[in-house]
Amino acid sequence: MTTVNTMRAISQDTLGGPEVLKEIEVERPAPRPNQVLVRVRAAGLNPTDWKHRATGGFLGEPPFVLGWDVSGVVETVGIGVATFKPGDEVFGMLPYPWGHGSHAEYVIAPVRALTHKPASIDHIQAGALPLVSLTAWQALVENAELRPGQRVLIHAAAGGVGHVAVQIAKARGAYVIGTASAGKHDFLRELGADEVIDYRETDFTEAVKDVDVVLDTLGGDTSVDSLRVLRPGGIVVSILPVGSDEFDKEAERLGVRALRMLVDADRAGMNAIADLVEKGELRPTIAGTFPLADAAEAHKLGDTGRTTGKLVLVVD
Amino acid sequence: MTTVNTMRAISQDTLGGPEVLKEIEVERPAPRPNQVLVRVRAAGLNPTDWKHRATGGFLGEPPFVLGWDVSGVVETVGIGVATFKPGDEVFGMLPYPWGHGSHAEYVIAPVRALTHKPASIDHIQAGALPLVSLTAWQALVENAELRPGQRVLIHAAAGGVGHVAVQIAKARGAYVIGTASAGKHDFLRELGADEVIDYRETDFTEAVKDVDVVLDTLGGDTSVDSLRVLRPGGIVVSILPVGSDEFDKEAERLGVRALRMLVDADRAGMNAIADLVEKGELRPTIAGTFPLADAAEAHKLGDTGRTTGKLVLVVD
Incomplete structure (x- = not known):
């Protein structure tokens, strides 16, 4: 007291x-x-x-x-x-x-x-x-403009941002591929993931292609490697706001887009999140x-x- | 330089x-x-x-x-x-x-x-x-939830906030009544006002009734007097964030709503304003x-x- x-x-x-x-x-x-x-x-x-x-x-x-x-x-x-x-x-x-x-x-x-x-x-x-949902919303919807039917790859999909991003991407009508250790694959499927990849067993750059949007929550090599699974014109959004120049240079070389962002407080985004919650599409x-x-x-x-x-x- | x-x-x-x-x-x-x-x-x-x-x-x-x-x-x-x-x-x-x-x-x-x-x-x-448009937008749309066909009274309608509010209210399909001195009535009609009142010649509380929304840019007695032209359930939004208790007390007595606001920076509102500009509905x-x-x-x-x-x- x-x-x-x-x-x-x-x-x-x-x-x-x-x-x-x-x-x-x-x-x-x-x-x-x-x-x-x-x-x-x-x-x-x-x-x-x-x-x-x-x-x-x-x-x-x-x-x-x-x-x-x-x-x-x-x-x-x-x-x-x-x-x-x-x-x-x-x-x-x-x-x-x-x-x-x-x-x-x-x-x-x-x-x-x-x-x-x-x-x-x-x-x-x-x-x-709030923070994880706004991050996923701003990455997938505001910045990547994710549309129904698009293929999205979500790294660390069982993590804080990841497990919310899977649900938001599914609510947008996307085809969702998530990476996680094997023990978390059932959890990802329950959230709605269409494909799951065990990053310990599988090189995701071999297992996935023609992706429209990658949500990169890991940074480092993952950011750059993620560029290689995109279709032409696709986009990697990294939620780590600083990193190496190689990310931008490699994106330019490959003809894809590389974006870094920092989540920002915003009521419009919170309203969208509250709507998803009310519709039962986000927990x-x-x-x-x-x-x-x-x-x-x-x-x-x-x-x-x-x-x-x-x-x-x-x-x- | x-x-x-x-x-x-x-x-x-x-x-x-x-x-x-x-x-x-x-x-x-x-x-x-x-x-x-x-x-x-x-x-x-x-x-x-x-x-x-x-x-x-x-x-x-x-x-x-x-x-x-x-x-x-x-x-x-x-x-x-x-x-x-x-x-x-x-x-x-x-x-x-x-x-x-x-x-x-x-x-x-x-x-x-x-x-x-x-x-x-x-x-x-x-x-x-920005400031005048966001003020009008937040007052009329966010707070008063102005709908097509509603009657709105805008005080000082030829002023900075007023002349933008008239255009926003018209774009929302409202019936717009504006107060201004006689010399500015042509200006208000060009902006789209349906009725104009010369506040120097006419007591607006006598000339107007059954209003759904009042935008009060003047404060003082105008705030309280504006409550008297509302239909039951109507709202006065004052853009002067501080004032007398009489505003709230009289609203309660009359069964209408009294709201004070301070304009707030916001991209969602700016996007709405940019849309109106692009459609030619706001200048x-x-x-x-x-x-x-x-x-x-x-x-x-x-x-x-x-x-x-x-x-x-x-x-x-």
Whole structure:
């Protein structure tokens, strides 16, 4: 419990492993114009959290509070906010950079980052969706303009972004090929994948061809190799925003397209995601939940990269 | 002319009249992730500029650079920007607060605030549109959900927001009633207004009834009086985000809706505006243009409130 003007938050004073995370009590922030204060009910964890914890990334030097996913209840609204009122259930992804994140009891969010939480999912599911779903949506729909009948290859298709991307691609009417270790193939087929490839046994560049769109969640050699399975004019969208020049050069040589992107907060995308949820076409898989105070434990598990589905902090 | 790493900007060290504005040379900023640096070609002026110049508003204490409207050319892109590339012509409205504004040679903008400039308008027209069009769009379409055949009353319909709102409402198939002084009635009819009211001669609460949506650009007594011309369930959207409690209380008493909003940067809205422009359904009226160095002159003219249409700074 905290007093009325403070809140608990997971903060860090130094960069490092999960052990640098600690629960602190800080002043509860007030929303500025076109912002709302959200009482966090659940907040997903993502690789961007481990990376920022360890490197500072876009946030620079600590102290900062991590967390880009949020599902919760509007507590107060800033000047000019007409879209939401206190008590509304909302979910969304915070923009980069955002150093006072959602791994806390309350978080400030720009109203354009949020939309109404679908009634058909709970806060844990809603808190797991925003960053991975927006990433997949912006990669497949906004950037690649995926159309019905197109062939899409999704790397690490059982991962956080991957398992959501499979569902979004199927909802768009695409033919979906996913890579994953053999133990996750049943999971991928349940999500709707049409073909599954065991990347440990099979070189995907031999097994797949004539692909229209590749969603590259791995980077490195995978980015460049992915260009070789495209049909002429096809596109690889890498969700790792920086990498080698070879990606662009090889794409030009092959007559295909190579695009790097960074997911961006956006209500229009969140509305599209909420629509898919309401239609029953999109659900997150929850690998585990942790109370806010155990954020370091969640980071430890996330750091292993061995979970299937999403880790979520639950704030009571 | 400036050296390669600097730029000219209109800044102020103190709050006050137009005379506090001065041209300075500052370092050219670099875009952060999901931002672009735009070479400004034209930047509209809005009442929010005079207000912030005089009061600080959402920006607090100077120094700051004003300007929320921008039309220009992408110069460089930040990490993760897949939507735009250098050389793209873009336009949009910067978010609140934004203390390093568009009244400069270059401006940093979040990519989600921008969209591609329609080829059918020049930078002066594109630089005049964003803030007023987004205001009208968010008021009439997003918040009031204006439908074909509905009756809409637009106050100060010949003003910056008003003259754009008339066109947007007509494009939505609404029946449009506008208030303006008699000298501007021909202008309103050319824009498509179905009825015009001379607010100096006529009490609009006597002349109009059964209105579905009122767009209130004036505030004060007008906000409250506007509630009285609504049909049951109708809505007044005030674009002045703060005001008296009487607005809400009287709305509740009358069984109508009262909403206050503050315009917010948004690509989805900019896309809708660009579509209307491409269809020939939306054009700004330009009251005058000024070179960047004469920003103070533009503020002086804007402060009078006597212009019909938009003032725009042109950056060579």
